[in-house]
Amino acid sequence: MQPFLMVERQASVVVARFNRPEQKNVISEDAQSEEIVEFCRTMTRDTSVRAIVLTGAGDAFCAGGNIKNMQQRTGMFGGSPFAVRSNYRNSVQMIGPAFQDLEVPIVAAINGPAIGLGLDIACMCDVRIASETAVMAESYVKLGIIPGGGGAWLLPRVIGPARASLMTLTGDTITAAQALEYGLVAEVVPQDALLDRALEIARRIAANPxxxxxxxxxxxxxxxxxxxxxxxxxxxxxxxxxxxxxxxxxxxxxxxxxxxxxxxxx
Missing domain, CATH: 1.10.12 (Lyase 2-enoyl-coa Hydratase; Chain  A, domain 2)
Structure with a gap:
């Protein structure tokens, strides 16, 4: 099986793509979380990397967790309440601390839906830009669950408590234009210009020591x-x-x- 993260080096800039386009790049497997954590550690250790661009393969950034696994109570969603708590702590809840410890500036190029955990990961990045067709949601409550990957801590710090409460408690989806108004993203650009613009920003960062x-x-x-x-x-x-x-x-x-x-x- 191909790695979940496809990594490409362009001089001092690294481009990383979530690479399960047929599944909208959902994250529910322990190995996926471990791969993201190890990527962050590797990037921090390599002092020749000065900037990272993170995006999704296909038409989604990351659509969150695997809802079919939730329905079937398999994988990280299986077992007793204590087991599920442990599953979270040893998988998706490792991603937030890994991004917190990542020293390299990272630009999220949100190319499509960033839902649930996908939005949380976008909030872990330093700069966020979105395509005109991207949508975002902190939609956990729509499924009768709560932000399990750090969104309740991250989102208020990015857009403020008022709008974070609105997004979290309604679970409603917002457009890229609304995300720009909220300050969730710094820019909205046409889909075909997104990666080039993200790379331009990353290279401007990488031009500095x-x-x-x-x-x-x-x-x-x-x-x-x-x-x-x-x-x-x-x-x-x-x-x-x-x-x-x-x-x-x-x-x-x-x-x-x-x-x-x-x-x-x-």
């Missing part, structure tokens, strides 16, 4: 749950590291010399 974008991302992530004083202490420590990086000195020299920098990820 990798240590700076990684540390800036970490600072923003940690700052969500810190007081200003603690955030400034972390910023001071990160800044001290940055000032001693070779790429920082190269950036300064290139700026003053009016030339393009040549970064070496050092």
């Amino acid at each position: 990798g240590h700076a974008t990684r540390l800036a991302k970490r600072l923003m992530r940690e700052g969500q749950d810190m007081k200003l004083g603690s955030a400034l202490e972390m910023a001071g420590a990160f800044q001290a590291l940055s000032h001693h990086a070779e790429d920082h000195h190269e950036a300064i020299a290139a700026f003053l010399g009016r030339r393009a920098p040549e970064f070496k990820d050092r």
Whole structure:
């Protein structure tokens, strides 16, 4: 069987695609979650990767969990209540912490439905853009369940509690235009321009020193749950590291010399 994540390297940018188009890229198997977790770890370890684009193969980004498995109570949905809790903790609930620890900036190119866990994963990304035909929903309650993959924590931080409550408690689907109005995505573009635009953004990120974008991302992530004083202490420590990086000195020299920098990820 093909890997769930199809990974392609383009210089310092990596493109990853959920690759079960015939199933709308649903995620319900332990191996799928483990593959995503390992991908995040690999990307963090490889300091030559400066940006990632995440999208879906076919006409969906990720349609959430496998509803047929829910109906049949098989796989992660099978067993006693205690077993189901454990199944979640050892599969899809590993994805959120893996994205939280992912140091490389990641751009979600939402090419189609991002439903349930699919929307949650999009919210784990740093930048989100969508095609004009994409739709999004935090639709768990429609199935009589709750956001099990971290959506109740993620969505309010992305779009605020008022709209997050509306989406979560109604389970209603929103259009790409509504997602733009909500601040859920940064841009909406034609379907045939989506990947090119996502790559353009990723390359603009990757044009900067990798240590700076990684540390800036970490600072923003940690700052969500810190007081200003603690955030400034972390910023001071990160800044001290940055000032001693070779790429920082190269950036300064290139700026003053009016030339393009040549970064070496050092």
